[in-house]
Amino acid sequence: MPSALPSVPTEAFLACAERTLALAGRAEVRDAWERDSECEGMTVGGLAHHLVAQVRRTAELLATRAPGDARVIGLLDHYDQAPWVAQSRSGEVDPDQNDRDNEAAAIGPDAVLAQAQESLAELPRLLAEGGRPQVVHIPWQGWALPTDAFLTTRLMEMVVHGDDLAVSVGVETPEHDEAVTLPVLTLLAGVAARRHGQVAVLRGLSRPQRSTGDISAF
DSSP: OOOSSOOOOHHHHHHHHHHHHHHHTSHHHHHTTTSBOSSTTOBHHHHHHHHHHHHHHHHHHHTSOOOTTOOBOOHHHHHHHOHHHHHHHTTOOOHHHHHHHHHHGGGOHHHHHHHHHHHHHHHHHHTSTTTSOSEEEETTTTEEEEHHHHHHHHHHHHHHHHHHHHHHHTOOOOOOOHHHHHHHHHHHHHHHHHHHOHHHHHHHHHOGGGOOSOOOOO
């Protein structure tokens, strides 16, 4: 299935994952582990767990063969259909997901980071040229995405929640290379255009004097 998004080079994905784990391992995060984060219903530890879990989840799903009858959809359709997107736009949070992350964080920062480091060590092999699967099945959604599209969803999670975590503990948000930010910003612009319309996003990005207001993706 063709994708309008830029491809995700292995080096870019690994660099983003490494910066994500470095942020989650900072002393400021460890010291604030039990405190509330900027994300409603999540502790700093829960948010850090959710953030680094993107690395673990990527390794797990890349290593799992998609069912032969898996429905493959496009990246923007993924965000049209994912229930959490509708919840987010209506101002709701996902208490079950928050509870899972908060509870998983109870093992402490060292153990959470160790689990993620194990998955990070597997990614070069799983992302190697010629070894990537064509599609990745997302079992909790019930559909599959082309692999570059799936990797873009994980980049977006790491970049956006990396900002959440940095703000939660008062440190600078990590800056990423263009090979990381271009797919993420392309994705966010595409989701925003489907939500608000192309003209609203065009004006919001280029003609603020004619902007109609909020153009957020979520």
